[in-house]
Amino acid sequence: MRLLVTAILLLLFPASALGEDLSWAYPVMPRPAPLDNLALKHVPGSAKAYTQAQIDDPFNAPDWFPDEHPPMPVIVAQGQKPLVQACAYCHSTTGDGYPQTASLAGLSPAYLRAQMAQFRAGGRKGVLAAAMIAIAHAISEPDDLAASDYFAALRPRISTKVTESDVVPKSHVGPDGMRFAEPGGETEAIGNRIIVLPEDESRSRSRDPHSGFVDYVPPGSVAAGEALVLSASSKTLPCAPCHGRDLKGLGEVPPIAGRASIYTVRQLNDMKICIRSGGSVAKMEAVVDKLGIEDMIAIAAYLGTREP
Ligand code: HEC
Numbered sequence: 001m002r003l004l005v006t007a008i009l010l011l012l013f014p015a016s017a018l019g020e021d022l023s024w025a026y027p028v029m030p031r032p033a034p035l036d037n038l039a040l041k042h043v044p045g046s047a048k049a050y051t052q053a054q055i056d057d058p059f060n061a062p063d064w065f066p067d068e069h070p071p072m073p074v075i076v077a078q079g080q081k082p083l084v085q086a087c088a089y090c091h092s093t094t095g096d097g098y099p100q101t102a103s104l105a106g107l108s109p110a111y112l113r114a115q116m117a118q119f120r121a122g123g124r125k126g127v128l129a130a131a132m133i134a135i136a137h138a139i140s141e142p143d144d145l146a147a148s149d150y151f152a153a154l155r156p157r158i159s160t161k162v163t164e165s166d167v168v169p170k171s172h173v174g175p176d177g178m179r180f181a182e183p184g185g186e187t188e189a190i191g192n193r194i195i196v197l198p199e200d201e202s203r204s205r206s207r208d209p210h211s212g213f214v215d216y217v218p219p220g221s222v223a224a225g226e227a228l229v230l231s232a233s234s235k236t237l238p239c240a241p242c243h244g245r246d247l248k249g250l251g252e253v254p255p256i257a258g259r260a261s262i263y264t265v266r267q268l269n270d271m272k273i274c275i276r277s278g279g280s281v282a283k284m285e286a287v288v289d290k291l292g293i294e295d296m297i298a299i300a301a302y303l304g305t306r307e308p
């Protein structure tokens with residue numbers, strides 16, 4: 001019955017079982033064309049130079065700092081034409097990912113492969129999962145192994161700065177689903193949203209792994225999230241018994257500390273509305289069942305401030 005109701009609600013409100021507008025959490029935008037193929041861009045501290053067309057090449061991700069990560073397997077750096085785009089194109093060479101994707105650094109190889117299998121089996125759906133579903137169907141077993149081992153060996157780090165604020169710069173979703181501030185400096189109320197903006201637009205547009213993001217969250221989110229995560233309440237279960245004492249993962253249960261807040265909020269919502277299901281997600285059912293969107297934002301904000 002719950003599944004049937006959810007399915008009907010999903011048809012009516014694709015992003016939320018509550019009918020709330022959650023389009024801020026699922027930024028999608030086609031790539032612009034044509035991309036600049038002449039002007040060479042640089043980022044601080046790197047001797048390399050790429051055009052915007054090279055930076056946005058899905059089959060040859062820019063590698064600004066090759067000394068800062070182990071050698072990338074071909075599947076990570078270049079993908080496998082025609083269907084498997086380079087992992088580093090969307091998850092970055094360092095595995096930090098981008099607001100519109102996911103961080104993979106330091107996840108366990110078994111968890112990474114289990115998620116690939118879930119994308120294939122229909123356990124993860126939705127507008128942002130679409131890219132992964134296509135990849136999961138097309139990737140070879142050896143490439144899946146090589147990519148998982150690569151990302152699992154990387155050290156996770158914080159690439160976003162959680163900042164509480166009543167107002168945020170007005171913004172729009174730009175190329176590749178990344179959000180950018182409108183020129184002119186106008187602001188608007190944050191409302192019930194997490195608004196993620198690059199610390200430095202030009203460097204993020206160049207996919208510079210040294211330049212991070214600011215996650216604007218409503219005032220009070222971090223403290224409210226801390227209470228939900230750490231103490232027993234009628235709304236949810238404490239996270240540590242499953243995700244580990246420091247929330248840094250336990251066996252195949254993934255780390256949740258230090259992950260980008262907008263990714264966390266999407267996953268909690270996806271599990272609540274059952275577009276992420278299957279595998280071990282059943283263990284999360286009682287966790288998300290009574291959470292409203294403010295609670296999910298609060299939890300995600302608090303987790304985003306923790307050491308990964
Ligand atoms: C075109 C962009 C794109 C490419 C290329 C891409 N991914 Fe993803 N990946 C995503 C997005 C977006 C998500 C988040 C999906 C969601 O929210 O359901 C994701 C999520 C994942 C996850 C789940 C992470 C978690 O914490 O559960 C794994 C694992 C993953 N990708 C592995 C890979 C591997 C391995 C490759 C290369 C073979 C790859 N991805 C290439 C966009 C991409």
Ligand code: HEC
Pocket residue numbers: 114228229236237238239240241242243253254255256264267268278279280281283284287299
């Ligand atoms: C009973 C065990 C259990 C508890 C309690 C629990 N989790 Fe989970 N959680 C899991 C498992 C297992 C997964 C992995 C699901 C899968 O394999 O797809 C998961 C996955 C997640 C994910 C997705 C991570 C990713 O990489 O995509 C998030 C976010 C998450 N949990 C947040 C929380 C939060 C926040 C709490 C506490 C409020 C919590 N969990 C409590 C078992 C639990």
